[in-house]
Amino acid sequence: MSKSYTVAVVGATGAVGTQMIQMLELSTLPIKEVILLASKRSAGQTRTFRGEELTIQELVAESFSGVDLALFSAGGGISKQFAPEAVKHGAVVVDNTSFFRMDPTVPLVVPEVNAHALSAHQGIIANPNCSTIQMMVALEPIRQQVGLKRIIVSTYQAVSGAGARAIEELKIQAQSYLNEEPVDQWQTEILPSGGDKKHYPIAFNALPQIDVFTDNDYTYEEMKMVNETKKIMEDDTIQVVATCVRIPVVQGHSESVYIETDVPADVADIRQWLTNAPGVVLQDDPSQQLYPQAIFSADQTETFVGRIRKDLDVANGLHLWVVSDNLLKGAAANSVQIAEALHEMDLVRVP
Amino acid sequence: MSKSYTVAVVGATGAVGTQMIQMLELSTLPIKEVILLASKRSAGQTRTFRGEELTIQELVAESFSGVDLALFSAGGGISKQFAPEAVKHGAVVVDNTSFFRMDPTVPLVVPEVNAHALSAHQGIIANPNCSTIQMMVALEPIRQQVGLKRIIVSTYQAVSGAGARAIEELKIQAQSYLNEEPVDQWQTEILPSGGDKKHYPIAFNALPQIDVFTDNDYTYEEMKMVNETKKIMEDDTIQVVATCVRIPVVQGHSESVYIETDVPADVADIRQWLTNAPGVVLQDDPSQQLYPQAIFSADQTETFVGRIRKDLDVANGLHLWVVSDNLLKGAAANSVQIAEALHEMDLVRVP
The missing domain is CATH 3.30.360.10 (Dihydrodipicolinate Reductase; domain 2)
Structure with a gap:
């Protein structure tokens, strides 16, 4: 497991996205690079990740080129449109919106409860509702x-x-x-x-x-x-x-x-x-x-x-x-824990 | 029913007591006089009742002389000590504290539900908990x-x-x-x-x-x-x-x-x-x-x-x-409604 990942955060300026960046900073996940994505309106802003200043980029389909893991929290409409694009580009998606949760082909995972369900993923994993x-x-x-x-x-x-x-x-x-x-x-x-x-x-x-x-x-x-x-x-x-x-x-x-x-x-x-x-x-x-x-x-x-x-x-x-x-176990922390479980189970790849 | 009552409010300066005075102002109960009682600390303060300025008196056993109805909301300790005194002086007590609620000889009344229970009162009626x-x-x-x-x-x-x-x-x-x-x-x-x-x-x-x-x-x-x-x-x-x-x-x-x-x-x-x-x-x-x-x-x-x-x-x-x-249906309004029901049922007397 000497792998190291390029991780994209989609919705990086939102309440949950902000916490996702912090959770990734604390994570044991081997991270090569973090890419912060948001709407055109937020593009150009900067955020700090482990002491490094990162510029937020506008989310487009090509944003996922070279991305291994994409954490989405920018609303169901964005996930509907861009999660399949991310998967096409080879990224495994952990989606915090409700859009894919009840899709029978998408695992819905709380790592403490059903991490085993990750094995069946086809590129997208859904993060459940906070409550x-x-x-x-x-x-x-x-x-x-x-x-x-x-x-x-x-x-x-x-x-x-x-x-x-x-x-x-x-x-x-x-x-x-x-x-x-x-x-x-x-x-x-x-x-x-x-x-x-x-x-x-x-x-x-x-x-x-x-x-x-x-x-x-x-x-x-x-x-x-x-x-x-x-x-x-x-x-x-x-x-x-x-x-x-x-x-x-x-x-x-x-x-x-x-x-x-x-x-x-x-x-x-x-x-x-x-x-x-x-x-x-x-x-x-x-x-x-x-x-x-x-x-x-x-x-x-x-x-x-x-x-x-x-x-x-x-x-x-x-x-x-x-x-x-x-915002943490209910969203950002659970999403990052899913990413960590995917890594530990050697599942950070689109089947 | 041409009766008219002298009504005492015990705990007249508290959150519930303040509302009791307002509920009495709006009440259909025939009121001859209102007597406001509180601790020594509050005695001498004034409150308005139907345009009249009333001076708050210190609560003592003799306060209930000539009182027909006494509404208590000054804590369980005060009710324990003074409600029996009020009854001895001929007043019917409606007690808003928890002290007498589970006493089998004391009716616990929400007028919309069990006004009939008032008939058995022996001087004290308990107002239930707000919730x-x-x-x-x-x-x-x-x-x-x-x-x-x-x-x-x-x-x-x-x-x-x-x-x-x-x-x-x-x-x-x-x-x-x-x-x-x-x-x-x-x-x-x-x-x-x-x-x-x-x-x-x-x-x-x-x-x-x-x-x-x-x-x-x-x-x-x-x-x-x-x-x-x-x-x-x-x-x-x-x-x-x-x-x-x-x-x-x-x-x-x-x-x-x-x-x-x-x-x-x-x-x-x-x-x-x-x-x-x-x-x-x-x-x-x-x-x-x-x-x-x-x-x-x-x-x-x-x-x-x-x-x-x-x-x-x-x-x-x-x-x-x-x-x-x-503070209203949960306390002051229910207490005054009990008093009104007692009046309508001709029960404003100690048996």
């Missing part, structure tokens, strides 16, 4: 021991999942509130979903809509959690349902997760399994008021789990509180 | 039609539930964040629970602890929702479990509620039942992005319900999003 990834990291160690029948999750999601402009909007609204400006005069242009018709305040509010609604009155975000869980865990029989809510947090998604396992499990055992699990940090001691908190998960790559307790009535029912930085 | 009340208002109309087996609720609770100082702390922390002060230098003295050992930031965070922890690793807030639901609905067989979370919202608790009914119900029917239900405002039209939002529930006395949808797997499973102003 799905952290739930998978927390639940897989439990599922391996006692199975998993059912998940009911309510999320508390950070605005950074909606991009840099949403963060800015939250800050502007928070200042408006502190200035005692009436809420109907706040700037509200982005949330709950940039592409939807109406926009609502997020500062000092909770919005039970992430992404747009589907025909069954669930949102796309909710259905992503449902469908991606089944694909990643390779089990269509798991019952999954979600309520996805945006709250005024900048970084770090929190999740209130109820599960039913095949066999009842003791809390002490679950704590032990999670202590030993890859990518998990157990923070669970009510006597010390120790539990995961979004604000302290920021800039961490792990998934934090606490508030583990038995259901009060159902013997195989359990409740957990799961927190992770949505 | 319980709004859930009861939303679920009772459904339970009456198709029964109720099970509730799993995750809450998104406002800081005003922790009092005026918690609101101030949120604002100070929000400004600290906007000033880019490091989080370890923020003022954190109140939340998650004033009486607990450790305090954490709430601005741009989510805290999965409200009140202190009990021996079973649930918090008191969570166990209140469990035990109070069974008492109010007069059914110990209902399975209830809660995860209670504080989020950076000033007014308005939101709840992600999953229920299983005895008999499956159509969403269209549920919408109709809730449209006709007392105290409920249906806000449920995904095509118009219409759903309840905490920030718009502020200063409203109703409970707002939306995001109603069938579970994806369980035929009798349903999900709802329930929002209400925690």
